[in-house]
Amino acid sequence: MLVLDKDNFEAEVLSAKGSVVVDFWSPKCEPCMELMPEIVALSEKYGSQVKFGKVDVSQNRRLAISQKVLGLPTIVLYKDGEKVAELTKDFVVDDVEGKIKELL
């Protein structure tokens, strides 16, 4: 999974063509740590069709807030730079997979 930060977010997500799944997480967020390996597994499954990236919010707070992400865990799906779906707090990996399938 691509490590995203304030320097590459614009190029890799907002100006990018196609679909991007972004996992907003922080090392202190237990639910995020629990979810991460499952998102990695999804990235292996769908990696050829969709780009996967992650943002460590503890290092990129302003970037997260600029994307109106103010709670973890949050997964945002972008298409051609536009936010098309968002899952926050109460969701499981199956919900993420469902959203990815809608995108394809």
Place this chain on the structure above:
Amino acid sequence: MSKEVWDLLVVGGGPAGLTAGIYGARSRLKTMIVEKGRPGGQAATTEEMENYPGFGRGAKGPDIMKAMKEHAEDFGVVIKKEQIVDLDLTGELKKVITKKGDEYFARAVVLAPGAHPRSLGIKGERALVGKGVSYCATCDADFYEELEVVVVGNGDAAIEEAIYLTKFAEKVTIIVIHDEGILDANKASQEKAFANHKINFVWNSVLDEIKGDGMVESVVIKNLKTGELTEMETNGVFFFVGYTPNTDFLKDKVALNDHGYIIVNEKMETSVPGVYGAGDACEKYLRQVVTAAADGAIAAFAADKYLAEEEGFREQVLEADEPVLVAFWSPQNEKSIEFVSNLEQNLDEIGHVKLVKIDVYRNQLVANRYEVKEIPALLIINKGQLVGRLPGEFNVKTIKEAVAAGSN
């Protein structure tokens, strides 16, 4: 494929479930914990945890729970990441069904599904979850560096998490429903909070509304004494206003109280034999990691005794070659002692039978199963089937006839 049967299946991997696992495995029970997320429960998202015995100042919830999980695995407990959506607890063999549709079988079950922070259903609350509304300080504190947040609640969790939030936020305002100076939290945390210059209190008040377009912008605070509404700008709202048990999937499976908590007795037994409750999902006085762990230990111990009794009864009675006289007695009941003693002395005369005594004080399970309501009582079981039931008057002739009738 033959189905794998576990001795003890624990639903939930928080402190109650993990401790039940540890005690189960130590009793040499084949034990599995099914946890839908990461083991550790709510305690794993509680940053400061300085009240768990043996782990003093500076102790962290995630660390303690990681140690507890490793402890359980080290003793041979299998931890499966699955969500249980349905259960069949009625028979001697219990079945649980996961969200994926897998089925697991066990002879005893400990229910430790825990609880989650309660939402109040205030206007704007639901729409702004993840947009400034939060129930998890460790998850979301990072966002609020140099910003301002509101905390709703005044129990241990509210005050302790408010103190934690001051490490990030510039200002933390706690909305308290009580009169000035009154908090439900423990005294140590109260003192810390009162001494913290970043914490402000708004007394006699509740939250009326959360406002914001896509992100929290302000809250409307209602003073309960005056009825006055005040709007205050803020960047985040954290709720710590009690808990809701995660027991929706247990409705009609075990007895729950009006608030959805599992009803248990001092042995952590639920309304269903072989099924135990533990931790925050149970009706209880104090919900802490230490009491959850205690529940788990009691539940696993009781489950072990239950399994031993079941096993003993099956081997001695249900699988016996000869007809079995099952005598129900109790050391507190004179008449039943005399009855059993008479039986023992006259056993040869009754014929080719085996005598099994059940102390109803210690083993109510078998008595209940066969609906034995008074003692002494005598049942005749042949090849696992109940073939005769005799009242508590001792008479060799009657017993002999009943055994003969039941053996045909």
